Amino acid sequence: MSTAPRTSAAPQLSMAQRTGQNEPGARERPAESTVGGTPIAAAGAPPVLEIHDMTVAYHRRPVLWDVDLTIEGSSLVGIVGPNGAGKSTLIKAVLGLVPPASGSVKLFGQDARRQRHLVGYVPQRESVDWDFPVSVLDVVLMGTYGRLGWFRRPGRAEHEWALECLRHVGLADFAHRQIGQLSGGQQQRTFLARALAQRAEVYFMDEPMAGVDAATERVIFSLLRELREAGKTVLVVHHDLRTVPIYFDQVVLLNMRLVASGATGHVFTNDNLRKTYGGRLDILEAAGQAVAEQRRSV
């Protein structure tokens, strides 16, 4: 049913994205973010994401409190924490969708509001109306809107690029279906294709693997890896502790405040998990298992 993207597609993807940079009308990437064509993680480059002293509150009730976080380039970052820990809020605050009570966000060393064209976003699947009268291709095309700016319509180049992105997630055959006719996993992959179409440098994904079938989860994971290999950074809100060590190089443990962040091997420990989740045995058991497996594989 689902064809996993060919592994050879990864360089193709990054090639396409590089050439995208040179298209007329495409905004320039900041000079410091590329060093001689190599991915931005090169030494001396500013970190991909810097969050300083971020507090977000709804009517004075804190959702995120005093979060300081720095993410270095080219990695897959899992954002993990219990329900209501502020994981989605963190993403929304970075994207400027909720106003923080205090704090600042920098992307590639500059104010995040001026770096919007470098950001790709995959919202939760339930956040949109799947009865909406658009085709799958239309949705993916929406990813190109940010670079087009106001008033300009997507042209042939954008259509081809959107189709390319769809092909990449194995949905080219579904391009002209109405989005409501897709299965849950296919809908999620449509969103991923849309994020690819954004040609971003850093991606924020809100629970992309929630409620999808195993095949889709595999496709998403291999896509994440391709993105990393193409020099991108992907931050993923994730709920399944067992797969965290398999999927992510770095983890951010969040529960209203930042419990820990860093390389998965160092941070994803029983101790830190207890500080994040407290004494919820079932979760901790699953996590303990995951940690043990991780140890074995190292």
Add this chain to the structure above:
Amino acid sequence: MTEMLFSDGGQALWTITIAAAANLTCALLGCYLLLRRMSLLGDALSHAVLPGVVLGFWISGSTSSAWVFVSAIATGLLATLLIQSLNGLGQVAEDASMGVVFTSLFALGVVLLVKVGARVDLDVDCVLFGLIDYAWLNTQPLWGREVPRDLMPLVGVLAATILFVGLLWKELKLAAFDARLATAMGFSATLLHYLLMAMVAQATVAGFYAVGLVLVVAMLIVPAATGQLLSDRLAGMMAWAAGVAVSSAALGYWAEMKLETGIAPMMALVAGGEFTIALVFAPRQGLAGRAFNRLSLTVRIVAEDIIGMLYRTVEADPRLAEAGVARRRCLAAGGGGWRARLALPWLWWRGDVAWAAERRVRLTAAGRARAEALVRAHRLWEAYLGENFDLPLDHLHEPAELVEHYLGPALLEQLSSELRRPDLDPHGKAIPGNPERASGGQSATAARPP
């Protein structure tokens, strides 16, 4: 028809044109309201602009002045802002804040209307029935032709709306589908929302000319809802909505001539009639089509149960292949009732069964192939369940009975190869249709799981 259009001094022509322009404006913007689930905001806005409309008429002293639109837009935006701040600052639930704002502003408008309306020839009936009845009489020359005075602003608003939708097509679509992504990309969803509301306020005034303020919501929502039933693309939806808008103008006028029930209500009712037709007969979403699909699925499943039974009976006692099985037993295998009574003739019509003597039924060659595929699906599934789940033997039949109707050939092939092409199911019965004794029975059951 053309005769009618001109024989009356242009009454029909101009009335229909005015109404069509207004309806079209409403219908186009209504599509966005509907998709953003803001239909009731459209309703609230159409009531809330009344004080603005009355003030505009009062200031300008005429029914076709830009002032009317300007002050209506101002009131509309004020109402939107009030609704939002009641919702945000006052923490009033969204529907209640709409209710509070629009009823209060509408009441204010009625009071203004009663106080100053007489001076500008505007009365309470205008709010209900619009100004369309006599609009064709008040004309002014344009390019050597007498054209109704009210038509000019309406055409202007329609042009502005088309321009608005055309220029901001992708932005409006994105903000309606995924407001967060729009904001994250730098297209402020809030700005677009207020722009849209300003346009809706304008459309409301346009609708006021044609159908009166209270019925504007019909012209905003009903064509858009019809469009949504008939198309699954935004452009298609708008095209259908536009069709409903224009045709309801023409048919509404015609119906008024016949029934003397007011142009405005008749336009709303014609639109409502078209909506109802779409609701029942729309190709994919229509109630009739969906009922038919459900029925044919039911009949297919019952029919498959019947041929499955016939196959198993013959398998147990090959002599019955020619003699057939009593019709009564066939009906019972199909669960009895009208479904089975419908399924049996359907099977005969398809050539899967034939009538034998003494009201007995037997499988034809085609029916046998179809039944074999079905039984194969059933037994493969039983084998799969038996191998992969630790279920007792008597728990295998029921899930298989359900699943057999949905397994497609590709999935069957996968199951079969995963089980290393078994010959027997867990009950020890032969699984028919394996390649070595291939009998070609393929796809009785092509449908995928829903």
Add this chain to the structure above:
Amino acid sequence: MIAYNTAVVLAGTSLLGASSGLIGVFALLRRRALLGDTLAHAALPGLCLGFLLWQERNLPVMLTGAFLSGLAGIAVVAGLRRFTRIKDDAALGIVLSLFFGAGLALLKRIQTHAVGGSRAGLDHYIFGSAAGMIAGDVAIIATVALCVLTAVLLLYKEFRLVTFDDEFARAQGWPAALLDLLIMLLIALTVTVALPAAGVVLTAALVILPAAAARFCTQRLSAMLAISALFGASSGVVGTLASASGGIPTGPMIVLAGAGVFLAAMLCAPRRGIVSQMLAQRRARRRIERQKLLLAFDATTAPVTIEALRSATSFSPRRLGGVLRLSERDGFLRRTAAGAWTLTDLGRSRAAAVARAQRLWRRFLTSFPESVSLFNDLDLERIDEVLPAEVMARLEQS
């Protein structure tokens, strides 16, 4: 001295206001505020059919027609919701406008064809006129008001349960659907008898305005019911009197009176009113900002420059200036000759208290991650009120 006619009308509108205020509370809390609007609009064709049937203005017949067609409208909404993909809001809008359109068509036909002067009466149902109310009409209203009051008194506990949490009510074995239906019937009944006085277009306001105003005044359901009924009755009285003196239809005047009450309650209500909320919010914001500022001094008594404070607090220059000024006024800070800022003794002890609170909250969030929701206010110093003493003791020790 009030004339008999005026007294009758006043009795009618105040009873109407009270009963719609009462039932409106449940409509509001059930998030069904606009149901009343749809009901009222959908009642028009029934009203007109009742007239056509009897060929004269017979109130009970017309109101029965109105009640039935209002319910039919709601049934169509439910059907659209159940059997099609049409969303709630669109279903309400479609039914409201189409039923109203049908009603208007009938009305127009009556206006052009009906016999004699009887047609004038029908126009009033659109915008409402209570002027012609007679004792018989008031009796109908009183009966309905009594029904509503009895139902609310008898089923207070059940209604409260269903409006608060119908899932729970169902799980407890209450016939939640039936109770819900009963509430809806009471709304429909109230709306129907309100039609002649308030009019089809504005009746919804009678249901929404008093209840929404009462919502600002109290948190308790029983008090809210009483206040809402009172608001409803008084806007009925005020609106009627104003309408009588100004020659304006009663319906809009009652609504405007209700809007006035709503506005006053929204602005001035003691705790939930916007003014007191904004004051409270400003106070809290200043406290929180001051806490942040004091923390930025990091317990040092040495002078700190404005630039250092800005980078430590991430306040905008204007906000920082404001916080500094206020803290200076309250004696926490002193400005040095060089233009830098330093803590006073008072400021130092307060800064220590804030730092302690911050430290303890951090410890609390780490030690009890499953209870982070207890940290529900950015005001750090509330920690002693929020957390139990023994938890505080444990946090202090670790």
